[in-house]
Amino acid sequence: MVALTSTPTPDADNERTLKLRRIALDTHGERVAVLNRRCALFHVERFQALARLEVRCGEQSLIAVLVIADDAALVDPDEVGLSAQCLTQLGASEGDRVAIHPPPRIPSLSAIRRKIGGEVLGEADYRAVVEDIVSGQYSKTELTAFVVACAMDGLERDEVVHLTRAMADAGRQLTWPRPLVVDKHCIGGIPGNRTSMVVVPIVAAHGLLMPKTSSRAITSPAGTADTMECLARVDLTLAEMRAVVETQGACICWGGAMALSPADDILISVERPLSLDAETQMVASIISKKVAAGSTHVLLDIPVGATAKVRSMERARRLAKLFRYVAGQLGLTLEVATTAARHPIGRGVGPALEARDVMQVLRSEEHAPRDLLQKSLELAGRVIEFDPDVPFGQGYALAREILESQRALDVMQGIVQAQGPRPMPELGRLTHEVCAPGAGRLAPLDNFLIARLARAAGAPFVRGAGVDVLVAADDRVTEGQPVLRVHAGTDAELGFAIDMLEAHPDLVTVEA
């Protein structure tokens, strides 16, 4: 092609750049570029259909979502506004000049369109999609399209393997100097249920290596990382985590800083708001994290109950089969424990309340919640049985002995000291009690509604907020006896919780 330019060639550097300005906006992890509607270079609406543009500064570039500002208080027509994080990524400072370009085509999007069209995708497709997700190329709309297409299609089991492997490979891969590296994971959905913080010290006391990385809550009222943070620092660097594991045989820290399967964190940010719990995505999410974390043996807890994520044993069996297949293809030994989950487990729901329960169990206090104690021992026993020297069926007794002798408590205290102890947050001082409407047996509490109530009150962001369940399911109550105590930090947040209780007057019911 012969190209002739008949008007003066644009002087690319001077006529096509804007001045950087730092803006302090946070839009849920999406990178944002703010342009003035009267931008000096072009009609900003041109970027509106795709909602994105590329900012280039020397060799560095990033894709950002366009936000248009109508006055110069934010950015002038000669400026582009970026967050401090984006400036760092570009290696640029306020006042530097950057070029703005239409967003590049993303070839992997064609794979998503093929999936929407019903095609089975191959390993290369999943690798390309996951790489582009991790490098921040996809908008929320495109991420949603991928997640929904996978959920709807169901994916063939080998597609789940491809997706899982691509996700595990796309981030950091930890390795440990022992052949047996154990972990325990729950698919979630049950408030309280903070078993990991009991299981880890028991298993470590037995002598198995259990470097536990956990997530923070996204739509639940507490993650293990949020709860552990009531006792100790959890945002460890990799070097700090290794040092803790070396001396304690275990850790309980936040995985977010480790870049383990980072695609998972990004996909979850669209799955959770949609309440999409597609099995295939769940399997890829969990197994990719475990493989990246260097686990060799994982016990997976699948709670089954009327208000749990999995509501029938048949579905639990099908899900367990898929988990085992995918884990096997990735070289991971995975066992499944299907557990009863009619009701929240433990008493507290919310970081500080759950940390309190965990410590009661570890201290073998008489008042410790029995369901949390029992379930933790069963799971710890199963994990201990990954040890080839422990005969099948002997794990539970070993776990109980370790707990009762306070050796697990010692390990927990060692982990807390090694990670950096923190003062336990106070419980939210504004409280509201929900009492039994009559005498009789307390009906099981809806897992989903209790989780929402604790979040309404401020959990997990307010560490001391949440719900204290004062009566166990099936226990007898008298009329007017307090059943739930909501803890909140501000009037507005206690108000949100009370609004929710008013919308669900049957949350606490009593059977004759």
Next chain:
Amino acid sequence: MVALTSTPTPDADNERTLKLRRIALDTHGERVAVLNRRCALFHVERFQALARLEVRCGEQSLIAVLVIADDAALVDPDEVGLSAQCLTQLGASEGDRVAIHPPPRIPSLSAIRRKIGGEVLGEADYRAVVEDIVSGQYSKTELTAFVVACAMDGLERDEVVHLTRAMADAGRQLTWPRPLVVDKHCIGGIPGNRTSMVVVPIVAAHGLLMPKTSSRAITSPAGTADTMECLARVDLTLAEMRAVVETQGACICWGGAMALSPADDILISVERPLSLDAETQMVASIISKKVAAGSTHVLLDIPVGATAKVRSMERARRLAKLFRYVAGQLGLTLEVATTAARHPIGRGVGPALEARDVMQVLRSEEHAPRDLLQKSLELAGRVIEFDPDVPFGQGYALAREILESQRALDVMQGIVQAQGPRPMPELGRLTHEVCAPGAGRLAPLDNFLIARLARAAGAPFVRGAGVDVLVAADDRVTEGQPVLRVHAGTDAELGFAIDMLEAHPDLVTVEA
């Protein structure tokens, strides 16, 4: 349930409100609420998982997407920032106090989850979804989930009917005082191809009522509304539109202000960036708009070609069948014209360039693009045959006679005067020519790439920007003969076009 509050009751009005501040941000039609990270009422992160919150002011409320500001230049901890449009919607002013609440549950989302699970949805489901879309309840993520789920599922044809009817019913419904109200619509994808602006005056000159409402371009380089706006005002109120139609028998105006099938405009804003052209969504979109606009007879143009949306006659036939079925169920007579589309139609691509072509055809200028003339006459002839007094096969001759006698030009001038004439925008003064790389026959130009090139140059936002196609497909060229002339308004935008040309060196090719 007996509820006891054991701490002081929150004083709902004083402790749970923030002060309104107007902020001038535009985020692609999504309503945005800006909160300071150190908000006085609660941890703002609590709203982050769902990314939304509800703002209430007296009886009014709206759902907005949360943006967190890290400094007080935007909003103070005691404030919430909303756009002027949101303030109007709330009937509130800067300084008023508003309450912030968690977003309400949206019951229709369960229908989307059922669709993702593979269920066939019923009429009530589609009505609920469409109503919630129109009232602004859905986030972009949720809109995407709906669109992808429908695209992937394919939808049964009666589901398309339910969706279409719900969309048509969800906005304004126009009625006209004549039994026969005709329209013509193209499914899009072909640059240039501005036949409506020729067909409407021909058909009106014949005496049929043709009140044409058109869209603006979203991802294409020009919509009929953008192109007509080079000649006349198009953002008419409904009363103004009726007045034009009463005196002229037709109009060519922008439908956006009429609230015809408003769900369609919202769904398109996520479909287009994904390049999702699902047939079912296309059918619901087009037919709901036509039914809402009060059309009784519609001619639908389905261009077929290697770089068109529809690439085979088989697919065109299948699509036509679905269009006819759904139209029939909604009481609309619909005929389909499948037209050849190897190449852009007309010479200009971009609003002013296309308006120039249209006027050349209406003035029967010798230099007028023959393909645009020919196709417009064929379509106008088919529309005229909706007139029961016109025998089958006679429409084309009638259309040609009307055009050649300049009666169509007279009607167009009448429409322009009635809508309010505007001066034709100048063509972009910065130009760049692409020349033939050798001698021979010009190969058909890729419809998709020509559209992208015109957009890169600034069309449709810069009215005079775009691409002038100087040689028709299959015409003979000499080496170095100009084939395309790009018009842009700024150096940056000409640069975007040149960047795109460099990425596609085979755009202009010559066959021996």
